[in-house]
Amino acid sequence: MSEQNNDEREITLTVNGKTYRETVETRIHLADFLRLQLKLTGTHLGCEHGVCGACTILVDGEAVRSCLMLAVQANGSDVTTIEGLADGEELTPIQKAFSEHHALQCGFCTSGMIMSLTAYIAENPGADEEAIREAISGNICRCTGYQSIVAAGVAVAAK
Amino acid sequence: MKPGRFTYHDPTTIDELIGLLGSLDDAKLLAGGQSLMPMLNMRFSQPDHVVDLNGIDELAGITTNGSALKIGAMTRQAALLKSNEIADQIPVMQAALQCVGHFQTRYRGTIGGSLCHLDPSAELPLIALLCDAELQVAGPDGDRSIAMGEWPLAYMMPSISESEILKSININPWPQRHGFAFEEIARRRGDFAIVGVGCQLAIDNGVISKAVIAIGGANQVPYRLTEAEEALVGQPATDDVFAAAGEVARKQDAMSDAYITAAYRQRLANVLTKRTLATAAQRATGE
Numbered sequence: 001m002s003e004q005n006n007d008e009r010e011i012t013l014t015v016n017g018k019t020y021r022e023t024v025e026t027r028i029h030l031a032d033f034l035r036l037q038l039k040l041t042g043t044h045l046g047c048e049h050g051v052c053g054a055c056t057i058l059v060d061g062e063a064v065r066s067c068l069m070l071a072v073q074a075n076g077s078d079v080t081t082i083e084g085l086a087d088g089e090e091l092t093p094i095q096k097a098f099s100e101h102h103a104l105q106c107g108f109c110t111s112g113m114i115m116s117l118t119a120y121i122a123e124n125p126g127a128d129e130e131a132i133r134e135a136i137s138g139n140i141c142r143c144t145g146y147q148s149i150v151a152a153g154v155a156v157a158a159k
Numbered sequence: 160m161k162p163g164r165f166t167y168h169d170p171t172t173i174d175e176l177i178g179l180l181g182s183l184d185d186a187k188l189l190a191g192g193q194s195l196m197p198m199l200n201m202r203f204s205q206p207d208h209v210v211d212l213n214g215i216d217e218l219a220g221i222t223t224n225g226s227a228l229k230i231g232a233m234t235r236q237a238a239l240l241k242s243n244e245i246a247d248q249i250p251v252m253q254a255a256l257q258c259v260g261h262f263q264t265r266y267r268g269t270i271g272g273s274l275c276h277l278d279p280s281a282e283l284p285l286i287a288l289l290c291d292a293e294l295q296v297a298g299p300d301g302d303r304s305i306a307m308g309e310w311p312l313a314y315m316m317p318s319i320s321e322s323e324i325l326k327s328i329n330i331n332p333w334p335q336r337h338g339f340a341f342e343e344i345a346r347r348r349g350d351f352a353i354v355g356v357g358c359q360l361a362i363d364n365g366v367i368s369k370a371v372i373a374i375g376g377a378n379q380v381p382y383r384l385t386e387a388e389e390a391l392v393g394q395p396a397t398d399d400v401f402a403a404a405g406e407v408a409r410k411q412d413a414m415s416d417a418y419i420t421a422a423y424r425q426r427l428a429n430v431l432t433k434r435t436l437a438t439a440a441q442r443a444t445g446e
Contacts, residue, residue, distance in 0.1 A: 007166045026167035026209075029200065049197030050264060062237070062266040068196040069267065070189075072167060073213060116263060137348040138261025 232271025
């Protein structure tokens with residue numbers, strides 16, 4: 001193929017309740033699309049190969065690694081990122097619990113942790129501590145602040 | 160850490176896909192993306208074309224035709240884990256699925272993607288092998304069927320050509336009453352296993368009437384422990400008998416890499432074989 005032949009598509013998707021119609025290069029992954037094109041930088045990128053969990057978002061309600069999906073694959077989808085959780089100043093229960101339990105230190109893993117727990121607890125209400133630990137086993141916190149993160153998750157799941 | 164340039168294709172039918180595969184050079188098929196996307200991001204793989212299978216509805220879903228379960232290649236791991244049919248008829252698959260990545264990767268990852276990627280330590284190829292799955296493959300000359308035992312040709316190399324597509328995985332479940340178990344050892348939860356072992360046992364009046372054992376991660380491709388399977392039949396379901404099967408597992412060739420020696424893999428194969436057989440026996444006899 002020729003040197004500068006960028007393969008592009010037009011996609012329409014909903015992100016945090018707002019509909020976007022955008023032209024994307026087909027090779028751009030969803031996380032980069034959210035960050036670079038929509039300027040939604042709350043979704044973080046750590047490893048870009050699906051291991052660290054920092055880029056976890058919800059696509060049609062399911063928690064996925066946004067670095068492991070192409071933006072073009074989200075055409076027609078309903079995407080929720082960390083920016084879409086709070087209702088104005090009103091935090092979600094998980095966001096509140098993170099604050100109450102000091103579950104963030106540097107904050108890099110936080111959005112992925114919160115998106116993972118949001119999806120997991122919605123699907124598994126009443127999850128116990130072991131289940132919460134399992135749910136975030138695919139999210140790495142390099143500050144190693146896991147105890148507080150687990151405590152926040154357990155507190156919300158118990159409600 | 161960004162994919163190189165490629166041309167994206169998103170066929171919606173198998174016919175359209177087969178036509179595309181016949182006309183494109185250097186194409187990669189994108190299933191759930193949980194292995195290919197990392198390789199694209201890191202540019203280990205730089206294909207000219209990426210063919211996305213996610214728009215082909217006929218490739219996904221679980222159906223029963225008579226006694227066999229037909230699992231579409233694009234069925235998500237999360238869907239398999241939530242399926243009542245799989246829970247009832249192939250419970251060992253769900254036991255293994257809990258060890259496949261994390262719940263966030265299982266929403267995208269597919270059974271067909273796993274079988275075609277054929278990582279030696281991946282759980283689903285091991286389970287397909289354990290269950291004597293028949294794989295349905297479509298190509299320019301029509302469909303063909305291939306036994307899972309003949310699917311792995313070599314390390315990460317399935318028996319499929321570039322013009323073909325894996326359509327479905329067909330499994331005849333064991334009769335309702337049988338024991339099963341799956342266990343693996345990984346360095347961290349959700350990591351690729353070092354070694355994993357799955358087994359199914361049928362026991363009549365304390366005597367083993369049927370046994371299957373599959374081992375993954377120990378060598379270049381997953382394999383069945385046929386020598387032990389045959390030796391188990393007719394034996395009582397006791398720890399000594401399971402220990403003998405474990406010794407057979409230990410004696411199999413194993414691979415070595417920068418992290419794990421062959422001897423350690425053989426040790427794990429031994430221990431996990433014993434353990435899974437004991438668990439399966441308990442389940443088979445309802446203890």
